[in-house]
Amino acid sequence: MSSTADPEPLIVPRAEHSISRSNISQNALKVLYRLRDAGHAAYLVGGGVRDLLLGHEPKDFDVATDATPEEVRQVFRNCRLIGRRFRLAHVFFGPEIIEVATFRASAIPAGQDGTDDDGARTENGMILRDNVYGSIAEDALRRDFTVNALYYNIADFSVVDYAGGLEDLKAGRLRLIGDDVEARYREDPVRMLRAVRFACKLGFMIDAPCETPLPELAPLLGEVPAARLFEEVLKLFHAGYGLHAFEKLRHYGLFAQLFPAADACLARQEHEFPMVFVSRGLDNTDRRVLDGKSVVPPFLFAVLLWEPVRLRYEALLDGGTPWADAMALASHEVASAQQRHVAIPKRFGMPMREIWSLQPRLERRQGRRPMALLGHPRFRAAYDFLLLRAEAGEVDPELADWWTKFQDANPGDRAKMTGAGKRRRPRRRRKPKDAAGGSGSEGSERVAGLQGRAAGGDGDG
Numbered sequence: 001m002s003s004t005a006d007p008e009p010l011i012v013p014r015a016e017h018s019i020s021r022s023n024i025s026q027n028a029l030k031v032l033y034r035l036r037d038a039g040h041a042a043y044l045v046g047g048g049v050r051d052l053l054l055g056h057e058p059k060d061f062d063v064a065t066d067a068t069p070e071e072v073r074q075v076f077r078n079c080r081l082i083g084r085r086f087r088l089a090h091v092f093f094g095p096e097i098i099e100v101a102t103f104r105a106s107a108i109p110a111g112q113d114g115t116d117d118d119g120a121r122t123e124n125g126m127i128l129r130d131n132v133y134g135s136i137a138e139d140a141l142r143r144d145f146t147v148n149a150l151y152y153n154i155a156d157f158s159v160v161d162y163a164g165g166l167e168d169l170k171a172g173r174l175r176l177i178g179d180d181v182e183a184r185y186r187e188d189p190v191r192m193l194r195a196v197r198f199a200c201k202l203g204f205m206i207d208a209p210c211e212t213p214l215p216e217l218a219p220l221l222g223e224v225p226a227a228r229l230f231e232e233v234l235k236l237f238h239a240g241y242g243l244h245a246f247e248k249l250r251h252y253g254l255f256a257q258l259f260p261a262a263d264a265c266l267a268r269q270e271h272e273f274p275m276v277f278v279s280r281g282l283d284n285t286d287r288r289v290l291d292g293k294s295v296v297p298p299f300l301f302a303v304l305l306w307e308p309v310r311l312r313y314e315a316l317l318d319g320g321t322p323w324a325d326a327m328a329l330a331s332h333e334v335a336s337a338q339q340r341h342v343a344i345p346k347r348f349g350m351p352m353r354e355i356w357s358l359q360p361r362l363e364r365r366q367g368r369r370p371m372a373l374l375g376h377p378r379f380r381a382a383y384d385f386l387l388l389r390a391e392a393g394e395v396d397p398e399l400a401d402w403w404t405k406f407q408d409a410n411p412g413d414r415a416k417m418t419g420a421g422k423r424r425r426p427r428r429r430r431k432p433k434d435a436a437g438g439s440g441s442e443g444s445e446r447v448a449g450l451q452g453r454a455a456g457g458d459g460d461g
């Protein structure tokens with residue numbers, strides 16, 4: 001499939017680079033060897049090669065080959081073909097999936113929209129479908145950044161570089177492949193988010209010609225399906241560098257495209273706390289990720305969207321709407337408007353709104369309500385959220401302290417704290433059937449269960 005016009009790559013032999021097979025997943029190696037033994041070219045490519053060369057542990061290993069997806073399927077029994085936009089083979093080894101992609105040619109040249117016979121399709125310069133197979137050189141040049149276009153050849157263990165990625169890797173530079181930077185962003189505007197993500201993840205600087213057009217091209221994100229942006233947002237904010245990513249996204253005007261209502265609030269904030277609140281929330285999330293703790297999308301989105309919810313809630317209260325209705329309405333409005341930009345799946349949107357709806361309920365400390373709240377499946381998340389609000393100076397820290405003490409208190413002290421004991425005669429014969437009557441630690445366990453389920457992702461529909 002090699003074309004005559006292919007450029008000559010820089011080939012670095014095994015003795016002159018740092019990639020060792022002992023750092024590559026056994027399953028990825030199996031895939032590479034099996035393809036090679038079946039007579040195909042097979043390379044490790046993308047983030048795996050980049051991270052190995054940087055001495056980082058790769059998140060996953062992707063394989064590129066000259067075998068078509070159907071030919072790949074013939075080599076592996078444990079294999080499934082997926083994807084429309086990019087047709088790929090997934091080879092399964094228990095929980096590990098090795099993605100095997102056939103070399104692809106570049107899409108239709110920029111400026112020419114349409115569908116050709118082989119299945120490439122573009123619209124307004126944006127790639128919609130991309131199933132034209134090509135040579136390894138073509139495959140390299142249609143990738144996003146030069147450092148993501150390095151190949152590790154299983155045939156001789158060399159590293160193959162068609163785009164100058166090795167030099168950029170040494171320089172700590174993110175550079176889009178090709179001269180027409182704007183066209184590359186137009187083909188796939190998500191590359192703008194990827195630029196920010198890799199700059200944060202790798203500590204690289206974005207090459208000036210790739211950085212300069214970001215604010216002007218940011219509105220192109222409006223053309224990307226909102227569901228895809230949800231995935232990208234999670235990659236940006238749940239990988240341990242969310243605060244840094246947030247600052248960069250705001251700097252380039254990309255955050256405003258993802259979260260317009262939140263951005264507008266932050267841009268014209270009168271008090272410091274909305275910014276402090278989001279920054280602290282993201283910083284907490286980063287620390288949890290780095291400590292290996294679970295993080296869940298509902299909390300992240302609750303943090304990012306809180307300021308518009310809070311402002312709308314206050315306005316509705318001022319207009320005379322009762323507090324519970326005001327919160328329900330504000331939550332619904334903000335969440336619905338957000339769906340057009342970054343689509344939050346229902347299974348995450350519901351708990352997100354619950355975290356918000358519990359906030360005014362946490363202000364009501366009299367009677368039996370606080371006990372009932374302790375048993376609410378979203379209590380722990382709502383309490384963490386309240387702590388953040390207190391830290392940011394939005395609510396009186398005394399309220400957060402009260403809830404901290406209330407959880408730790410014994411039943412007698414709890415009754416005193418809420419005044420609940422005064423109104424009722426103690427029950428003698430029946431044990432309290434209220435499951436929420438347990439200790440604070442029981443409450444935490446329930447929440448830990450919830451977080452585990454939510455962190456498990458897709459299952460908790």
Ligand code: ATP
Pocket residue numbers: 045046047048059060062142143144145148149188190191
């Ligand atoms: P990581 O997995 O660490 O987040 P990665 O570079 O492996 O980083 P993936 O999203 O897994 O990123 O993509 C694998 C490879 O596919 C990339 O390295 C790049 O070569 C190519 N690629 C991914 N997304 C795009 C895109 N939007 N445009 C062009 N090439 C892309």
Ligand code: MG
Pocket residue numbers: 046047048059060061062
């Ligand atoms: Mg990857």
